[in-house]
Structure formats: structure tokens, C-alpha cells
Amino acid sequence: MNFQDLEHIETADKYIDIALHAAEKHAELMRTKSKTQNKLGKSKFIEIEKITIINKVLTAHLNKILESFPSIDNLPIFYQELIKCTLDYPMLKKSLGAVNWASMKITDMIEKITVKLKMANDQQILYTARKQYYGRVCSFVKQIKENLEYLEHARRTMKDFPAVKTSLPTICIAGFPNVGKSTLLARLTPAKPEIKNYAFTTKSLNFGYITIGVKKIQVVDTPGTLNRFEKMNNIEKQAYLAMQHCADIIVYVFDLTEQYPLEKQEQLFQVVINLDKPTYIYLSKTDILPPEKVKAFHKKGFVVYTSKDELEKDLIKKVMENKELAKRSYD
Ligand SMILES: Nc1nc2c(ncn2[C@@H]2O[C@H](COP(=O)(O)OP(=O)(O)OP(=O)(O)O)[C@@H](O)[C@H]2O)c(=O)[nH]1
Ligand SMILES: [Mg+2]
Numbered sequence: 001m002n003f004q005d006l007e008h009i010e011t012a013d014k015y016i017d018i019a020l021h022a023a024e025k026h027a028e029l030m031r032t033k034s035k036t037q038n039k040l041g042k043s044k045f046i047e048i049e050k051i052t053i054i055n056k057v058l059t060a061h062l063n064k065i066l067e068s069f070p071s072i073d074n075l076p077i078f079y080q081e082l083i084k085c086t087l088d089y090p091m092l093k094k095s096l097g098a099v100n101w102a103s104m105k106i107t108d109m110i111e112k113i114t115v116k117l118k119m120a121n122d123q124q125i126l127y128t129a130r131k132q133y134y135g136r137v138c139s140f141v142k143q144i145k146e147n148l149e150y151l152e153h154a155r156r157t158m159k160d161f162p163a164v165k166t167s168l169p170t171i172c173i174a175g176f177p178n179v180g181k182s183t184l185l186a187r188l189t190p191a192k193p194e195i196k197n198y199a200f201t202t203k204s205l206n207f208g209y210i211t212i213g214v215k216k217i218q219v220v221d222t223p224g225t226l227n228r229f230e231k232m233n234n235i236e237k238q239a240y241l242a243m244q245h246c247a248d249i250i251v252y253v254f255d256l257t258e259q260y261p262l263e264k265q266e267q268l269f270q271v272v273i274n275l276d277k278p279t280y281i282y283l284s285k286t287d288i289l290p291p292e293k294v295k296a297f298h299k300k301g302f303v304v305y306t307s308k309d310e311l312e313k314d315l316i317k318k319v320m321e322n323k324e325l326a327k328r329s330y331d
Helices: 014-031 039-068 077-085 087-117 123-143 146-160 181-190 234-246 261-272 291-296 306-322 321-326
Strands: 172-175 206-212 215-220 250-253 279-284
Touching: 014 039, 014 123, 039 087, 039 123, 077 087, 077 172, 077 234, 077 250, 077 291, 087 123, 087 146, 123 146, 123 261, 146 250, 172 181, 172 261, 181 215, 181 279, 206 306, 250 261, 250 306, 279 306, 291 321, 306 321
Parallel strands: 172 215, 172 250, 250 279
Antiparallel strands: 206 215
């Protein structure tokens, strides 16, 4: 899923300006083209052309907004939850409803006003009808001013959402900062995430893909320490939601080089276990650890992987042995 292509949403005033400008430009062209000598007839023709353009331009812009926003209820649950925790979900729905309402109201008026303009038997009636029409159309657009502003805010937020391929079998890598999560991602996949010798290097989800012939497995490097959900920043929330809603398997990375106390890493491991997903343990940095320390590290009920190759082999096996996951492994 990719929200990068959501188009910029203008202000209400800007849409009114665009429509009026287009109508005026069109009218100029029509004035030179109109053959009729009858002044009233010519005015009617021009006014009808103008309102037709206003209607077309405004409804095209408003409908484009509606079409470009995904139907929220049909989004994968990960994105629905992400929207709920980064945006005002009821306001987003209300705003899309308001744009739809304005578009319909504007469309509804076109027939009535065209009849009115055609029937006008003097210039004054014509101008009054036109003025009323402009007033009402502008008022419909201005009534959704805040909704347009909110949709632009939502678009900018959603543009930065991670592009998770929710249909692929997905492995999330979790663990304390600086333990080697991104390094593991780079070892399992061709991805080239930023790897630095300090904590919180990764500030968004990193993606990589294990390719097995025509099949693919998505691997996600998830940053953050997973505090209580309310205390998490947006990136940590994304990471948690990805683990909760996208992960079919979790790889938890332990680091015994004592940057972070083992006790803290165990606490986070418990949070991950509570997600109730198949979980694998990878012990990083074993090349710089005393072998006895590596040997002594056990977790009841878990295999502790120290080799990336062994881990990769078992992860692929796990995915391919599961009929449902294996079926989803085509991009
Ligand atoms: N010696 C050794 N160093 C490693 C290993 N894995 C990671 N490192 C180093 O540990 C540091 C942190 O690695 P990252 O992969 O960036 O760790 P991370 O968990 O993604 O860190 P954040 O993104 O900050 O949470 C880097 O300096 C790595 O080079 C390993 O297996 N052996
Ligand atoms: Mg990282």
C-alpha cells in the first residue's frame, strides 16, 4: 500500500478562484465565437457556458479528492489502525463526506439554474439569477473549508506512512535499539538500511525482501523500545502496529554486549511474546562475545540462532510449510 500519490488539496478559496478563472477565460473565447446579434441571447449563452464550466471544474476537483483517498473501511487493518492513531478518524470520514456533499449540491444546482437563465426575459433577471448561483456555489465550497484543510493535513500525514506490502508473508525484526536489527535485515535481504554505532539510528520502518524463485517474503526492521502504547511516539506506534497486524513471524534480537541490560531486553521480549506470534530469537554480535557467554544463553522453549544462514533457512521453511503463507508469497 502506497499513499505517496495522494494529490495536494487546495484551500476552498483557491478552488473557487480556479473555477471562476476558468469560467472567465472560457467566456472570453465564447464572446468572440458567439454569432447571435441579440444582446440578451448572447448574454444567456455566455452565462450558461460560464456556469457549466464552474460546475465542471469544481466537481472535477472535488471528485478527484474523493477518488484519490482510499476507502478507509476497506484498507488493511494495519493502515486503519495507523490512521486511527495518527489522525482524527471521525474528522477524516466527516471531511470526505463533506466533500461529497458539496460536490452533489453543486451538481444539483446546474439544471435548475440553466432553466432559470434560459427563461430570463431581461438582463436584470439574468444577472440576479447568475449572482444567486455564484453566491450559493461559493457558499457550498466555503462550508467545507475546514474539511479541505483537514484532508490536506491527513494527506501529508498519510504520505509518510510506510509502504507495507500487506499481502506478502511478513517477518518483523524487533529488539532494543542498537542491538543489530538493521544489520540483520541487511544480512537477510538485499536492503541497505542505515547502520550506525548508536541507538535510534532507524527512524522509520525499513523493508527488505527475501526472494525464493518467484516467491517473496517481506522483512521489516521495526525501531523503538515499545513503551506503553500511549507513551510511544508515532514511529514506535507504527512499529508496534506492524508487529501486531502485519507480522506473521517475529525475530527478536538479543545483544549480550551489555549496551542495554539483559533484564530490559527480556522485558521487551515478553511484550513481543504477548503478541502471540511465532517468534524466533537471534543473538547478535556473537563474533565479539566470549564463546562461553554465547553458550550460556538459553531461552526455554526457543532455539537461539547465532547464524544468519540457519535462521534464514528456518524462516523460509516456516513460511513455505504453512499453506496460507506460502500462497501469499507472490508479489
Ligand atoms: N561486531 C558486530 N557488530 C554488529 C553486529 N550486528 C550489528 N553490529 C553493530 O552494532 C551497531 C548497531 O547496529 P544496527 O544494525 O544499526 O542496530 P539497530 O538495532 O538497527 O539500531 P537502531 O536502528 O538504532 O535501533 C552497528 O555499529 C553495527 O555495525 C554483529 O553481529 N557483530
Ligand atoms: Mg536500525
